Amino acid sequence: MTNNTSSSTGTKRRIVKDKIVYASVCFFSFLTMVPLFLILWEVLSKGYKNFNLRLFTEVAPSSMDAMLARVSGEAIPGGILNGITGTILIVALAVLFTIPLGLFIGIYLAENSEKQFSKVVSFLTDLLQGIPSIVIGIIAYAWVVKPLGSYSALAGSVALTIMMLPMVVRSTEETLKMLPVSYKEAGLSLGSSYTNVVFKVLLPSGFGGIFTGILLAISRVMGETAPLMLTALGASLVNWDIFEPTSSIPLLIWEFYNDPNLIDLIWSSSLLLLIVIFVLNWIAKTVASKWKI
Numbered sequence: 001m002t003n004n005t006s007s008s009t010g011t012k013r014r015i016v017k018d019k020i021v022y023a024s025v026c027f028f029s030f031l032t033m034v035p036l037f038l039i040l041w042e043v044l045s046k047g048y049k050n051f052n053l054r055l056f057t058e059v060a061p062s063s064m065d066a067m068l069a070r071v072s073g074e075a076i077p078g079g080i081l082n083g084i085t086g087t088i089l090i091v092a093l094a095v096l097f098t099i100p101l102g103l104f105i106g107i108y109l110a111e112n113s114e115k116q117f118s119k120v121v122s123f124l125t126d127l128l129q130g131i132p133s134i135v136i137g138i139i140a141y142a143w144v145v146k147p148l149g150s151y152s153a154l155a156g157s158v159a160l161t162i163m164m165l166p167m168v169v170r171s172t173e174e175t176l177k178m179l180p181v182s183y184k185e186a187g188l189s190l191g192s193s194y195t196n197v198v199f200k201v202l203l204p205s206g207f208g209g210i211f212t213g214i215l216l217a218i219s220r221v222m223g224e225t226a227p228l229m230l231t232a233l234g235a236s237l238v239n240w241d242i243f244e245p246t247s248s249i250p251l252l253i254w255e256f257y258n259d260p261n262l263i264d265l266i267w268s269s270s271l272l273l274l275i276v277i278f279v280l281n282w283i284a285k286t287v288a289s290k291w292k293i
Contacts, residue, residue, distance in 0.1 A: 047271030106172025171213020208291020
């Protein structure tokens with residue numbers, strides 16, 4: 001009788017502990033979401049006012065135009081077309097540079113993980129991922145801006161490439177390591193060369209994980225400002241020349257912040273940036289769920 005009573009008491013204690021732990025996890029999980037919801041509410045409540053067609057079709061207004069509009073009680077004229085096109089140009093160049101490098105390095109690390117050189121490369125990749133963005137901006141300034149003698153979209157894309165590279169390398173490496181060894185063995189046994197097996201069997205099989213890593217890398221650098229301040233600098237007009245100074249959405253947000261007459265455009269620009277990053281992350285999650293290895 002005593003044993004049954006003590007056993008029942010122990011069971012009740014475990015149930016109570018489980019409920020306390022579960023409630024604590026739910027509570028702290030909710031706390032982590034509170035800042036996110038507050039940020040979203042702040043941006044949405046203030047950003048929708050200037051979120052219109054002009055935002056996508058007109059370049060950023062001058063401080064004088066904005067001041068005159070504020071004095072007359074009108075909406076601030078202009079938009080952020082120069083920032084949108086600049087972001088597209090810089091990020092597109094960075095993606096073109098990053099994908100080949102990231103894929104080849106990731107393949108090498110996955111296929112030669114036991115070699116000493118591979119371990120060194122892996123360590124350097126992890127180290128690169130932890131370098132502050134402002135330091136990367138300084139490096140890109142020394143490597144590209146100084147030799148060319150001008151700020152440019154190319155210099156900005158080099159800075160973003162350095163930031164994106166570790167994520168693409170890691171996603172490629174880890175995805176290829178998760179593939180069954182039988183994929184490679186089957187391809188080689190059929191007489192295919194090692195190169196064909198890698199590019200026609202392994203990479204297509206791991207497309208979901210690799211593509212997800214690329215999208216997450218893009219969303220990671222989409223909002224970077226510090227490295228672009230030292231490389232792309234900014235431009236008041238739409239520019240598609242990769243060797244000329246170019247604006248971007250984060251750079252415009254910084255410029256709006258420093259001008260009291262343009263401060264209202266901060267929120268609409270931030271809202272657009274959040275929407276783009278949300279869409280990229282949503283696509284990454286969707287692709288990851290449908291292309292499971």
